[in-house]
Amino acid sequence: MAKVGWIGLGNMGVPMSQNLIKAGHDVTVWNRTKAKAESVIAAGAQWADSPKEIASKCDFIFTMVSDGPTLQAVTLGENGVVAGLSPKKIVIDMSTVSPAESAKVNDAVESKDCKFIRGPVTGSTVLAQNATLGILASGDRAAYDQVLPLFEAMGKNQFYLGAEEEARVMKLSLNTMIGTSMQMMAEAVVLAEKAGLDVTQVCEVIAGSAVGSPLVGYKVAPISKGEYNPAFSVKLMMKDFDLAFDAAKQYGVSMPVTAITRQCLAAAAATGRGEKDFSVLTQVLEGQCGVTR
Template sequence: MTRIGVLGLGNMGSIMASRLLAAGFDVWVGNRTAARAERLVGAGAHWSESGDAIADQVELLITMVADDDALLAVTTGESGILARRHPGLVYADMSTVSPDASAAVADAAERAGVRYLRAPVSGSTTVAEAGALGILASGPQDALDEFDQAFTAIGKRVFYLGQDDEARIMKLALNMLVAQTVVGLSEALVLGERAGLDWQTMLDVFSDSAVASPLVQYKASSLSKHDFEAAFTTSMMTKDLDVALAIGRRTGAVMPTTALTQELLRAACGLGWGDQDFSAAVLMFERLAGDQLTNDR
């Protein structure tokens, strides 16, 4: 039985750990707050106090954390995964972080004798629960091969993009399009709402038209109920777009649409919707239009 660790038990990390348990892996888990691990430990996972300790116990290790600072803390920080040598360990970070942070982790992994795979995911928590995530991988091919069975348990397709941090760029490019699509959908919904169109009818049309996509269809389901429970928070999407814009400035890419989308989502955070799903952009457009219809619909 392959021993695998999952460090970072937010919404996505917890789902991954659950699916790995169900697939028969010997799963070790860790998190800043132990309470997040109670359900998983009750289901048969093992608790570990730190990244360094979990690295001693497993053959494969996954991290799923919020941002650059969190990644560097669990890898290169005191008691981090890469704070000392763990020869033979194969490590995949599945977070959405900057290439700069990822490069720092790559240097530390090399010093620690650890093979390091970048493997951010495409898909919501609902998609993760179904084991249907897309996995964007870059790094050593042999490290990807070691994760074959684990990735089969949590995803439906793996895209191998190269030897370095290509997966990081691809994930940010994906999130740019995801954010722009949902912000545009939100703006269109409020136009129709102000002009007297039926909310559900609009969603039905968008979901079965030239603009339909899995994303639009998925968001239409929650928007039909005005349900903004976070599959991916507004503040996290704003963070990802900030990272993408920084790369654009460095590479000379012109990104006005992304810049505007980020400012709109930042405004939504400022209005109190940072911890809600980023489709709460529709609430901001309603507010700007002078509507207070959310509780009446």
């Protein structure tokens, strides 16, 4: 049984931390809003009053937060993780942040004779609940091997990608493909819809065709029903696209399709859909093409 700290109890952090509890680990949690920790505490977690306290009590400290500035606040702040570290502990960030933001946290963690593992995930809240996420990891290999049993309690597919920021770049690469794929699906659905086909059947055909994928399968229901409750919001996808563009500048990569899709996401946000699931791109295009459901 490991002494695990968990910081960040959003839509992903709650089920992921609960899966660590189910696996028998001693879990202590912190979140900016304590009310969001109630279900995890009810499942057996203990509460800490700060990230610093978590770091002082736990051997493995996980962070799962919304963006890079939040990660730096909970790790590098006065009452942050780094302030509470003692040697030989391991900090694992599972958020989606830029390589530059990640490297800054790594340097601070290593200055305390500890190790930092980058562990962003692939998959939705449903996969988080089912402990079947994909986990992309990079950092010190020996530290990764220590963390691996904890990753296996949360995810089905494990990928060790390298010693530095490789996992960050891989995560951003995946999210640009996910976002652009959803814009392509929106265009296919609206074309068929304007020709008089039934949207539900159109989605079923797409899911059962050569272009079907787990992503397409997850989005059949929201697109068919026209109900876009957020599994992953437009605003979060925009954030990840912007991080990908920063990485593209760093490595000298052209991303024209990603750039076009970023504009479509901006249109969704500008029309009040920023908190909707990013599959709402279909509804945006329907509006642009004069389709009302």
